[in-house]
Structures are given as C-alpha cells and as structure tokens.
Amino acid sequence: MSVMLDPRHALLTVEDLHAWYGESHILHGTTFEVMAGEVVTLLGRNGAGKTTTLKSIMGMVGQRKGSIRFGGRELIGLSSNQIAREGIALCPEERGIFASLTVEENLLLPPVIKPGGLSLDQIFDLFPNLRERLGSSQGTKLSGGEQQMLAIGRILRTGARLLLLDEPTEGLAPVIIQQIGKTIRALKSQGFTILLVEQNFRFASTVADRYYIMEHGRIVERFANSELDANVEKLHEYLGV
Amino acid sequence: MFEIFGIPSTALFGQLLIGLINGSFYALLSLGLAVIFGMLNIINFSHGAQYMMGAFAAYIILQATGLGYWPALIIAPIIVGITGIIIERTMLQWLYKLDHLYGLLLTFGIALIIEGVARNYFGSAGLPYTLPDSLRGGQNLGFMFLPNYRAWVIAVSLVVCLGTWFVIERTKLGSYLRAATENPTLVRAMGVNVPRMITLTYGFGVALAAFAGVMAAPIYNVSPQMGSELIIVVFAVVVIGGMGSILGAIVTGFGLGVIEGLTKVFFPEASNTVIFVIMAIVLLVRPAGLFGRRA
Numbered sequence: 001m002s003v004m005l006d007p008r009h010a011l012l013t014v015e016d017l018h019a020w021y022g023e024s025h026i027l028h029g030t031t032f033e034v035m036a037g038e039v040v041t042l043l044g045r046n047g048a049g050k051t052t053t054l055k056s057i058m059g060m061v062g063q064r065k066g067s068i069r070f071g072g073r074e075l076i077g078l079s080s081n082q083i084a085r086e087g088i089a090l091c092p093e094e095r096g097i098f099a100s101l102t103v104e105e106n107l108l109l110p111p112v113i114k115p116g117g118l119s120l121d122q123i124f125d126l127f128p129n130l131r132e133r134l135g136s137s138q139g140t141k142l143s144g145g146e147q148q149m150l151a152i153g154r155i156l157r158t159g160a161r162l163l164l165l166d167e168p169t170e171g172l173a174p175v176i177i178q179q180i181g182k183t184i185r186a187l188k189s190q191g192f193t194i195l196l197v198e199q200n201f202r203f204a205s206t207v208a209d210r211y212y213i214m215e216h217g218r219i220v221e222r223f224a225n226s227e228l229d230a231n232v233e234k235l236h237e238y239l240g241v
Numbered sequence: 242m243f244e245i246f247g248i249p250s251t252a253l254f255g256q257l258l259i260g261l262i263n264g265s266f267y268a269l270l271s272l273g274l275a276v277i278f279g280m281l282n283i284i285n286f287s288h289g290a291q292y293m294m295g296a297f298a299a300y301i302i303l304q305a306t307g308l309g310y311w312p313a314l315i316i317a318p319i320i321v322g323i324t325g326i327i328i329e330r331t332m333l334q335w336l337y338k339l340d341h342l343y344g345l346l347l348t349f350g351i352a353l354i355i356e357g358v359a360r361n362y363f364g365s366a367g368l369p370y371t372l373p374d375s376l377r378g379g380q381n382l383g384f385m386f387l388p389n390y391r392a393w394v395i396a397v398s399l400v401v402c403l404g405t406w407f408v409i410e411r412t413k414l415g416s417y418l419r420a421a422t423e424n425p426t427l428v429r430a431m432g433v434n435v436p437r438m439i440t441l442t443y444g445f446g447v448a449l450a451a452f453a454g455v456m457a458a459p460i461y462n463v464s465p466q467m468g469s470e471l472i473i474v475v476f477a478v479v480v481i482g483g484m485g486s487i488l489g490a491i492v493t494g495f496g497l498g499v500i501e502g503l504t505k506v507f508f509p510e511a512s513n514t515v516i517f518v519i520m521a522i523v524l525l526v527r528p529a530g531l532f533g534r535r536a
Contacts, residue, residue, distance in 0.1 A: 058430045084432030096427045100419040108413070109420055110431040158432070 011036040011193050012057070012162060017066035019049075019056040019217075026052045028217040029066070034162070039184060039194045041204040044214035045240060050197040051093055053214070054164045057195075058090045059083045070162065085113050089160035093167050093197075095151040097139040103130075106139040107154045114159030118190075123153045126183050145176035152183065156192075163187070166197045181206045201235060213238050248506055254385040256502040262391050262460070264498020265398035266453055270475040271482065271490040272402055273449035276409070279422045279485040280442040281329075282337055283344035288475070289468030290352035291447045294321045295454025296463045297359060300370055310373040310459065317455045318448035325447030329440050337439075352469070359465035367462030394456055401452070402491045409487050418442065422485075477520045483530025493531060 012034040019027040027049050034040045042050045056064045059080035068075040075083050089110065097106055107123075107130070124131040127149040133142055142150060148168055155163060165184075169177045177200075184194060184207040198204040204211070205228055213221040215238060223231050243250050270292060277285045285291075298317035302308050308316070328351065336344045372390055379388040409415040421428040421435050429435040454468075461467055478497055482489030497516050505512040523531060 060426055060430055080426070080429045081432050081434050084430055090427075090430055092427060096424060098420045098423050100423060101416055105416045109416055109428075111433060113432050155431075 009036050010034065011038075011071060012195065013067070013069040014053070014057070015067040015069075017053070017056055017068065018064065019052055019061045020063040021052075022062060026061075026217055027056060027064075030214070030217060030219055032212050032219050032222070034193060034195050036161075036193055037188065037191060038209045039188050039196060039207050041196045041198050041201075041208040041211050042214055043198060043201055043204065043211055043235070043239060045238070046199075048214040049217040050214055051166055052217075054090060054166050054195070054197060057083075057164060058088065060090075084110075084160075087114055087160045088162045088164065089155035089158055090164045091151045091155055091166060091168060093170065095147050097142070097147045097150055099138060099140040101139050103136045103139050103142065103150065104134050106150055107134070108157075110154055110158045112158050114161075116161075117159035118156040120157070123156055126156075126186060127153050127179075145172050145179075148172060148176070148180065152180070156187070161191075162193045162195065164195050164197075167199065168196070169198070169200055169203050177203055199239070201239065246507070251385055253503075253506050256506045257499065258385070258387065258391060258502075259505075260499040260502020261395050261495065262498070263501060264495040265395050266457060266471065266494075267475055267478045267498050268402050268491050268494025269398050269453040269456075270450055270471065271478040271494050272405055272487065273446040273453075274475065274479050275482070275485055275487055275490040276405070276449075277443055277446040278479075279487075280418060280439055281333065281344075282341070283333055283348065283443075284341055285443075285446065286345055286348040286472075287328075287352040287355065288348075288447075288450050289470075289472030290355035291321055291325065291450040291468070292454040292457070292471065293359065293465060293468035294324070294355060295451025296370070296458040296461075296467060297363070297454075298451065299455045299458050300368055300463050303370070310370075310376075310455070313458075314452070314455050318451040321451035321454075322444040322448030326440055326444040328447075329443040333443065334436070334439075356465050356469065363465065365465055367464035367467075370458035370463050372459045390459060394460070397456065398453075401449070402494075405449075406487050406491060474516055477516050479530075481516075481520050481523045481530055483533025486530065486532035489530060489532025 010033040014033065015031050017027050017030040018025065030049065030053055042053060044050050052061060055061050057068055057075070059075070059078060064076060066076065070086055070088060073086060075086065078086070098109070101109065129146055130149055130153055133146055136142065139150065140147070152165065152168060168180050172180070181203060184196070188194065196204065196208065205225065208225055210224050211222065212219045213235070221234065221238065245253055270288060274285055274288055277283060295317050298320050299310070299313035302313045302316055332347060333344065336347060376390040376393050379386055380392070409418055417428065417433055417438065421433070421438060425435045457467070478493050479490060481497065482493035497519065500519070501512060501515055504515045527533070
C-alpha cells in the first residue's frame with residue numbers, strides 16, 4: 001500500500017480547464033497539480049467552481065475543454081466510467097447515499113477497479129460506527145456523520161489512488177469532523193493522494209499539505225501549509241470570513 | 242359439485258383459473274413496464290406491440306424453420322429483445338432528459354408501425370398456433386379440470402416474475418440497477434457503464450414482453466391487435482401497483498387477474514370495468530399506487 005509513485009511526480013495535472021453546465025461557463029482556465037501522496041485543498045467561496053472542478057475531473061459535467069492528465073494519461077476525452085477505472089474516486093458533496101440500497105449494499109456498491117484497496121476490516125477500523133450499522137435497512141436512515149463515513153468508506157475499497165472529497169465536513173458535529181480529519185491523515189500515511197474541497201480552512205489546515213484558492217473558475221493563489229500563517233489575511237479576504 | 246353463494250363450484254374455479262392466467266400475463270407485462278420505467282424513465286407504450294411481436298416471431302419461426310414452441314420460447318424473446326436494443330440505441334436514448342410525454346409519443350408511434358406492418362403481412366383475422374404435445378391434456382383435481390398448459394403458464398410466469406424480483410432486489414447487479422435509477426451520474430462515476438446497463442435493461446424488458454407473447458400464442462389467437470387489447474389493462478395494473486415498483490407490478494398483476502375472474506362469476510356486467518374502477522379508487526386514495534415509493 002505504501003509504495004506509490006515518486007513523491008515528486010505530479011499524479012494529477014489540470015491545465016487550462018474550461019467547463020460548462022448547459023449554457024453557463026463555470027471554469028475559466030483552471031490550472032493546478034497534485035503530487036502523488038499529497039493532500040491538496042481547494043478553497044474558495046460558494047460558486048467559485050470548486051465542486052465543478054472535481055466533477056470535471058470525474059467527467060460529470062456537460063462539456064469540458066483543456067487538459068486533465070492522471071498518471072500520465074489524458075482524461076479529457078474519456079467518459080465518466082472510464083475515468084473512474086483509471087483509479088479516481090469521488091465522494092460527492094451531497095454524499096450520494098442511495099435510499100433504495102441497504103447500508104451494506106451502499107458500502108459494496110462501487111466496483112473494485114484495481115488491486116490495493118482497503119479491506120472491509122480496514123475500513124471498519126477507520127469507521128467503527130459503520131460496522132454496527134451494517135445491518136441497517138436503508139442507507140439514508142443513518143445520521144449525517146454516518147452517511148459521510150459511508151460515502152468515504154465505500155470509495156476506499158475500490159483501489160482508486162486519487163480521492164476527490166467534496167466538503168466532507170459540511171454540516172457535521174465537531175467530534176465527527178475530528179474523526180474525518182484523523183481518517184484523512186491515516187489515508188495519506190497509507191499512500192492515498194487526496195484532493196479536498198473545503199470552505200472550512202481551519203479544518204483543512206489540520207490535514208492539507210498545500211492550498212489553492214479559487215475564484216470565478218480560476219486558481220488565484222497557491223501556498224503550502226507552512227505558509228498558512230503568512231496568508232491568513234489574504235485568506236480572509238478571499239473567503240470573506 | 243357444490244355451490245358457493247349459489248354459484249356452482251366448477252364455474253367459480255374455472256373463472257378463478259382464467260383470472261390467474263390473465264393475471265400471469267398482466268404480471269409479466271407490467272413487470273417489464275416497471276423495469277423499463279424505473280431505469281429509463283420511459284413509459285414504453287410499444288410494450289403491447291412487442292408482446293405481439295413475440296407471438297408472431299414464434300409463428301414465423303414455426304412456419305419458416307419448423308422449430309416449435311420450446312425453441313421459440315428462447316429464440317423469439319432474443320430476437321425481439323435485439324429489436325428493442327436497436328430502438329433504444331437509435332431513438333430512445335435521446336429522450337431521457339425530456340418530459341415523459343416524448344417517450345410516450347415515440348413508443349406509441351412505434352407500436353402503431355409494428356401493428357400496421359403485422360396487419361399488412363398477416364391480416365387481422367388471427368392465426369392459430371398449436372399447443373406443444375408435451376403440454377396437452379390436463380389433470381382432474383376433483384373439484385375442477387386443470388389443463389396442463391394453463392398450469393404451465395401460471396407456474397412459469399410466477400418463476401420468471403420472482404426470479405426478476407430476486408435479481409433486482411437481492412443481487413449485486415440489482416444494486417447497480419437500483420442505484421442507477423436513483424443517481425445514474427454518480428453510479429457512472431464509480432466506474433459502472435450505465436448507458437450500456439440502460440440499453441440492456443430495455444432489451445430485457447422488451448424480451449420479457451415477447452416471452453409473454455410466445456406463452457400466449459397457443460391460448461389466444463396470434464393477431465396484430467392482441468397487444469393493444471391487453472396493454473390498456475396492463476397500464477391500469479402498473480398505475481395501481483405504483484409506477485416503477487417491481488413487487489407492485491407482480492402482486493397487482495396476479496391480484497387483478499383474480500379479481501377480474503371473480504367479478505365474471507358474481508357480477509359479470511362489471512367484469513370489463515372492475516380494473517378501471519379499482520384504478521380510479523387507488524388513484525384517489527394513494528396517488529403513488531399501492532406499492533409506489535413516493536407521491
């Protein structure tokens with residue numbers, strides 16, 4: 001598990017990415033990269049294009065242009081299911097737990113695409129609550145925190161190397177946010193590469209190696225976690241907090 | 242012979258049996274409609290015509306190759322299912338994001354074309370299809386006579402319906418189908434080829450209709466309008482059961498067949514309308530249908 005690509009190697013390179021939902025042009029030339037084994041956070045206000053960036057990487061938007069290279073392979077012409085099979089998995093903002101599936105079916109739903117994913121026992125070590133709720137009839141009857149754990153847990157089985165997490169702490173209690181932070185650090189130590197979208201930069205600062213700030217569908221600022229203190233003023237300005 | 246409410250038992254059980262036979266076809270057809278609606282969001286109005294195609298395919302296979310009922314039971318659904326796949330790939334797939342009305346209009350048009358072609362080549366009089374030798378005869382159960390073929394139809398229909406329910410509700414493949422019904426984009430982003438799954442689902446639903454058509458061929462005349470006569474009742478069954486509900490389609494299919502049969506015994510004048518009266522009541526009391534998930 002821990003043997004991955006050279007840490008200096010960019011696992012994901014996004015260049016001049018444009019994306020549209022129907023008529024509306026959301027991303028205007030987004031450019032950034034994520035090194036193998038890094039946790040990178042996209043920060044920005046609502047509507048800056050963070051979620052759209054994740055969905056564009058995953059091929060879930062109407063139309064996109066530019067370049068998305070993953071492990072040396074160009075993804076821009078691939079369909080969503082082909083992109084997933086390259087080894088990228090998304091945990092969506094709305095969590096995407098299926099009401100017509102049991103908790104167990106939800107957990108086992110994403111097909112295993114590559115060897116090297118976590119076993120169910122390893123997932124239950126990260127999220128002990130999930131083991132207890134496994135017999136529960138309906139995935140959507142779980143609490144918000146449990147649903148979030150289920151949404152993260154199910155993509156760890158698949159063998160995907162790059163995890164796209166869209167606001168995993170949104171609307172959750174502090175104790176659960178701490179648990180998710182712990183999980184992200186554990187996943188990083190196991191060699192996963194994580195691209196995180198967050199509004200809550202205090203949470204992000206506990207897990208992230210680097211930050212990109214988005215505004216109006218572009219990356220406007222980048223800095224490392226060690227430079228966070230020097231950039232707090234700027235952050236407040238961009239995020240309006 | 243004995244009597245129940247002044248009705249001879251043979252008449253009662255006879256109508257009950259006919260009710261179960263009709264119910265078998267209602268269940269098979271409404272099951273296909275429910276599967277297609279759940280996955281494609283399309284109200285497949287050509288379902289009756291595809292049922293008729295199954296019966297005609299069996300008839301043509303017999304005339305052209307001499308292959309009888311048993312091979313036809315396999316070959317006809319495959320052939321008709323493939324025509325369904327062609328329809329989905331070339332036409333239906335462009336309609337998923339539009340209002341239900343467009344899918345309904347397209348499939349209604351397809352039904353008219355299929356029926357017109359059948360009428361043009363075979364006339365509307367109806368053609369006979371002989372019973373396979375192995376299913377001739379019947380059993381005397383003491384209280385009634387049970388023809389073997391009718392028992393076969395009921396049994397096969399039950400097995401096929403419950404098998405389909407099992408696959409959808411209890412297997413891994415079924416969990417993909419249910420999840421893709423809720424959120425196809427997300428299931429696709431997990432690496433599942435959802436468009437191919439949708440195509441195969443339509444093919445399966447259509448093949449199920451054709452299968453029912455082959456089963457019906459020895460009982461009813463093989464005629465171009467055999468589908469349109471049945472499909473109106475089947476749509477009522479689907480509405481009563483709840484659009485898209487698998488279990489609802491099966492239970493209401495058999496249940497309404499029996500209710501219709503019993504009405505023929507006790508109040509024959511209402512037997513043609515009883516299903517629609519029930520539909521009206523269900524729509525008033527439970528607009529989502531008896532087994533429907535949401536209103």
